Amino acid sequence: MQRKTPMKRTAFKRKPTSLNPHSGAAVLKGTTFKRKKRKKRTGHDKAMRDICASQPCYLRIPGVCCGDRRTTVPAHRNEGKGMGLKTPDELTVPACFTCHAEYDQGNKLTRDEKRGLFNAAYDRWAPYRDRLLGLEAEGND
Numbered sequence: 001m002q003r004k005t006p007m008k009r010t011a012f013k014r015k016p017t018s019l020n021p022h023s024g025a026a027v028l029k030g031t032t033f034k035r036k037k038r039k040k041r042t043g044h045d046k047a048m049r050d051i052c053a054s055q056p057c058y059l060r061i062p063g064v065c066c067g068d069r070r071t072t073v074p075a076h077r078n079e080g081k082g083m084g085l086k087t088p089d090e091l092t093v094p095a096c097f098t099c100h101a102e103y104d105q106g107n108k109l110t111r112d113e114k115r116g117l118f119n120a121a122y123d124r125w126a127p128y129r130d131r132l133l134g135l136e137a138e139g140n141d
Contacts, residue, residue: 043088049074051132055094058121061109064102071097077118078104093121 052074057065059075075095077087095103103114130136 043086043090045089047133048089048092048129051129052092052094057096057099058093058125059095059099059103059117060121061099061102061117064098064106064108066096066098068096073097073100075100075103075118077122078114091122093118093125095121 052072054069055072056069057067057072059065072094074089074092076089077091079087081087102108103118109117127136
């Protein structure tokens with residue numbers, strides 16, 4: 001059996017539902033999904049990272065440092081971290097882009113030399129950072 005005229009093409013008809021995410025309270029709130037609040041991770045402190053901006057480079061790797069304050073970022077210590085882990089933001093020093101890249105991925109220095117440079121930089125940076133953040137009074141208890 002064959003049709004003489006082809007069937008008319010129509011769109012699928014949707015069943016009316018009362019759980020439409022684009023109607024009612026969901027539209028008023030501006031979202032269809034409830035977003036979870038970010039967890040406060042231990043050791044993460046935005047103020048410690050932000051204070052590094054526009055500071056001079058404290059790593060000062062000889063033959064590498066460009067000293068450009070516009071490229072200064074917080075460089076985290078390369079010990080005590082792994083997959084999914086990062087050292088606390090308290091253990092950062094301001095480093096220019098070139099020093100940070102050499103410290104993290106470079107091969108000009110040994111691990112012990114990098115450790116010594118970071119420790120010296122941290123010893124210079126920590127008292128100044130604490131003064132900027134007003135933390136020096138807390139440490140004298």
